[in-house]
Amino acid sequence: MSKFKRKGKGDMPAISTASLPDIVFMLLFFFMVTTVMRDSTLKIIVHVPEATEVKKLERKSLVSFIYVGSPKENLVPIYGTEPRIQLNDKFAKVSDIQDYISAERDARDEKEIPFMTTSLKVDEYTKMGIITDIKQELRKCNALKINYSTRKGEKTNN
Numbered sequence: 001m002s003k004f005k006r007k008g009k010g011d012m013p014a015i016s017t018a019s020l021p022d023i024v025f026m027l028l029f030f031f032m033v034t035t036v037m038r039d040s041t042l043k044i045i046v047h048v049p050e051a052t053e054v055k056k057l058e059r060k061s062l063v064s065f066i067y068v069g070s071p072k073e074n075l076v077p078i079y080g081t082e083p084r085i086q087l088n089d090k091f092a093k094v095s096d097i098q099d100y101i102s103a104e105r106d107a108r109d110e111k112e113i114p115f116m117t118t119s120l121k122v123d124e125y126t127k128m129g130i131i132t133d134i135k136q137e138l139r140k141c142n143a144l145k146i147n148y149s150t151r152k153g154e155k156t157n158n
Helices: 020-034 072-079 094-106 128-140
Strands: 063-073 085-086 091-092 117-122 147-148
Touching: 063 072, 063 094, 063 128, 085 094, 091 094, 094 128, 117 128
Parallel strands: 063 117, 117 147
Antiparallel strands: 063 085, 085 091
């Protein structure tokens, strides 16, 4: 004799999927904006040496890389097995380093130029002669902040 009747079981309402495409595109846009693409494709083999005292670079955006090593297997018939210098995506000579550094400086803001670092990623089996030549060219163009890329090794107690 009650005026109010109980409804059947309390079913949950269906979840609305109308905003799902908005969420998917928002995530897609986020990952597209935050992902960093590879700067250059290595054409050389670089096994960096180990070091015990390693320090991380603070601002990687201000780092210019010079790669030195033997060409990869598929390029050996063309370039041989001697260590080569790679600047960005192409092989270069020691004399091209000054132009490369000046182009890197031109691409930066004037305030950032004093903080620029040149990082040498050199194969551990490369002879020091080519490294000395590279350092001489860097001195000529006043690129005096040099970093040697290494992998972290274990300390030995001698």
